[in-house]
Amino acid sequence: MHSRWLAALFVQTLGQASLSTASPSSSSSISTAPFQGTPDDAFWYDWGWYGFRPLQHFQSFGASPSRPYLLQHDPRCSAKKDDKDTSEGDDLIFVAPRGLSVSTPAPTIYDTRGNLVWMDTQWGQAMGVTVQQYRGEDFLTFWHGTDNGTFGEGMYYMLNSSYDVVHTVRPAPMHPGEEALLGDLHDFVITDEGTALMTLYQKRRHDLTAGFGIKDGWIFDSLFQEIDIATGKLLFSWRASDHFPIHDTLAPLKWGFGRRSDKAFDFFHINSLDKTPTGDYLVSSRYMCAVACISGSTGAVLWQLGGRHNSFVDASDGQATNIHWQHHAVWHEDMQELTLFDNGAYDKLVTASHSRGLRIRLTGIGGDDDDDDAQPTAELVQEYVSPDSLLAPSQGSVQILEDTNTVLVGWGHVPAYTEFAADDGTALCDVHLCPLGFSTFGWCKNYRAFKHRWVGRPATLPSAAMRPAEQAVYVSWNGATEVRHWQLEIATTSTKGATYVKHGEPVEKDGFEARISVPAEAKSVRIAALDRTGRVLAYSAAMSTSKKTAVKTMYSPPPKETLHQVLFRFAAFITLGVVGALVLVYLIVRYRVVLLSHVRRIASAAGMAVISVAARVLPRRNYRYEALPTTTSAMAEIGSGRLGGGGSSPEDSREV
Template sequence: MRTYSCAFALLLGAVAPSHQTNPSWYDQGLLGAYPSREYHSFHLPSPRLHVLEASDHCDQSYVFIEPRGNSVSDPGPMILEANGDLIYMEAKFGEAMDFRPQVYKGETYLTFWSGTDDGTHGHGSYYMLDSSYEVKYIINPANGLEGDLHEFTITADGTALMTIYEITPANLSTVGGPPEGWIHDSIFQEMDIETGELIFEWRASQYYRVDESFDRPNGKGKSQDHAWDFFHINSIDKDADGNYYISSRYMHTVTCLSPEGKILWKLGGQHSDFTDLSDGAASNFSWQHHVRWHENNTLTIFDNGAYSKYERTADYSRGLHVQLDLDHMTTTLLVAYVNPMHILSGSQGSVQFLDNGNVFVGWGYNAAYTEFSRDGKVLCDIHFGASAYFNTGYIKSYRAFRGHWVGTPNTKPDIARRDDGVYVSWNGATEVDAWKLQSAGHADAQDGDFSDVEIIKKNGFETKFLPEDIVGNFLRVVALGSNGEALGLSKVLDRGAGRIVEGIFEPIQDRDFVALQLLLGLLVFASFGFVVCARTTREPAVQLPDASQAI
């Protein structure tokens, strides 16, 4: 029965579009935890979306996510169109976090962290890809430290903010630990991207006591190998005056620092400096992520409300927009952004203000993102994994963003033949408007030998030419821009053999004649030896006469 169910799911996956509108199939997990689309001309599968809510008022820019988890075979950075069609994905970096477009010196880059993830912290580097998806910069923290996965933000000054963890000795006697214990100290650095010069560094252990944490050691902290994370920094932002805004997940606190590192105020946690005029709703966030400062002294915060599905302080997670009155030290909740399913995410998550005035919320540990109007109305609600598997870790994306991007890869478009047609795609190319199919009579044809067969509009990530439209045995495709200009040219496809022609075409009987003869000779010799051995094994042994009888 299980075989039939798997076959049914694969059949549905093969024929379904980039999004799914049947909730009983998708969200109940009948298509698996991570329903995906596979391609003929591209080797990686992309997620198929379940659109629960849709609106013409939603932003139409790209979606940037980094799916990973037990059900994601090829984790890495990913760009999707608003309708769910794939634009770009790459698996060579492995797990990626905080993937998004950012501007540096007037140019837009794709930025992300990649490295090893121990489940709580990261040990790796930060990458910046240019418009051709080539690595332009690899940034590492100063003083030999390793980059943490939580934050890599490029400031308006052209500097980078990054989170770091370092194992450090600490007295843990006030929380039931050893006097000579060990902590994961939370650090952030600001660095000049071009020169690698360290501009500023801050350590939580110098400003916060371990007994202010809402977490407890529970046996950790007794050795370097089992250090305790008492603070857990997970976001950094900087305003126009040079002040820093730090999110501490385990302190339930947003901390504002002066440019010199002095604590100006704390919001939330055990020692909040603000009076909450919203009966606690503006400052009772817990286990939070992704704090961002905005004009007029407002903050956005992803309030997880839970450490895990078993340890919670709220019934569901919220995106928060909070107003601060620094003259009177009061705070007010302006809007709470809540998913219709009341999703509770025990970790990760993000809140983004969009250019069109909407608010985009990624639900972190759960495979979903939602776009709201500024006043909190749900406009678009998307799942990229079955909700039956929420809170399992099977599919998650640390953050989710919308943004604009122009991708011009320096690779060639991909082309593949199948029985039902010829398929073409170009991973990362955003400017392709149409595809032109060309054919020639021989493999080593020059440009002038190819004739145009058909031009068709690009249709999603992968476009198909039908068999009746195809003539000639040697095919290639030209990617066309909106004005009909050629953007890229694929390699030549041998339609009969179904393979790409590499370099100068040579018939296989001429190119590999000696190698084939040798291989055939070895096969014949091995077969003969096998037959001889088999016969020898089956024939009875010859009985020799007894020596005593012979005398």
């Protein structure tokens, strides 16, 4: 597998253009349809044969969304009788791919067959794209801001059916006169009471002596607020460090963290919120590996599922309470069930072989059917595991879909989503948003995946692009969900005020963009968008059949860095290394005689240097010489003159 990955990486680094096996049809432009095939066929897609992020390209629309791969598509995933019928806005998938390979991230809507419905690149990175109700009206909501890798700093947007921003929601100041924090990316929940729940992070000093031995430490504290959307008034706020000991965390305190402001310790990591009918709050703490119920009146912890202080007896041999590094905990009051995404991994800490979506039934927590004296019990109702046994080290979501009795699981860091039969966990529909072979690097990921009914009525007009060389016109309408057919209308003159008449039968809308042939006699054309009753929803602008229509590229914030830049640097580094090694080998071979002649001299000099250093470093021994003997036989012979040449005459002898 590693060799296959390296081969794919090598091909992509050299700049291989994305390929396409999709054949053009009479009504769709080339390279717009999603890939579809068996899991075995997906190998080439997942390992980069079509690019690190294959794209859908259009003639009439100035943006290119991810081109997904459909591994499975079961009719049971659809609430509609006709799987091709998207005119009612049912069964739409809400995602927001982002990462190094996503040069134009955007909140995006697909249909269940992987066709684009809407995207808007002006926002750039968005998180938690979903549909929520406020005062009886559906809104498209998401977070937009700056993601620092741990949490986000931004605000929350609410778009109406025309994709206009109606509400911009921000956190409220924690105290009067205090500056408000920025909204975190992890969750934004609109309640039935017209209030909003939002997660927050705040850096602050904290005593970390217990468990870590740091007296004057720093933490990233996890908070949440409930505010009134209409007035912005703060209704409730909560802080994790007031109720959870820091040392209860299961996240490791990495070297240097907790000691300085720039390395504050994220001990709790709040990543989802929900509110129960009783007015209490459900909080997911990734680093406590626990889901906690928080009192809506006092902020006290009422019970905790998982973690060091689990409150429940596990009726499923540990499968209901052994959650680790989880995301997206949601309470379902009618079933007394909790759904969550159990990652089973965090960074290099892997505690499971695969991630799983969970439905857990909780009893003994004070519900109407509970015995107040009963021991709280957690029971695993069903788990949902990817057909590929995917392990997502971060992010992820679980959504129960009552209309189809299915469960949608988004795999977060791994850019894919799977829809399961709710009762037995059978995988029905499985989609890869980007190639999964490179998911370890996080080059393309999707925080959460949701499925909703959404009726889009954009304030814009249908976009049409004339292609004289093809004698055809392409048409699309970004975000419109009620279009059933396209009707070509022609005029035999191109003058202003020309009369347009219908030409041919309406073309069924099958996908995001349609291609319609234009007759030779037409001098000017326009396209009418028709709903299911044949009523005209809107007309495109009129265009001459002799001129190619220029389609403006949709604005997108420039990325700080692209994957191509990173791969270019990587390739340049490898190339320089290889060239340097070859040059070194050449020099050694070319001048080997000279080098060998100097080896002995170099080795001798090196040895002497080592000895010199050792002589200076090692301790020296001071030797004492013994006194010479006063008389020896040799000295006696010299004194008597028997050794010759050195004797003295008696008269020269003097007493010393």
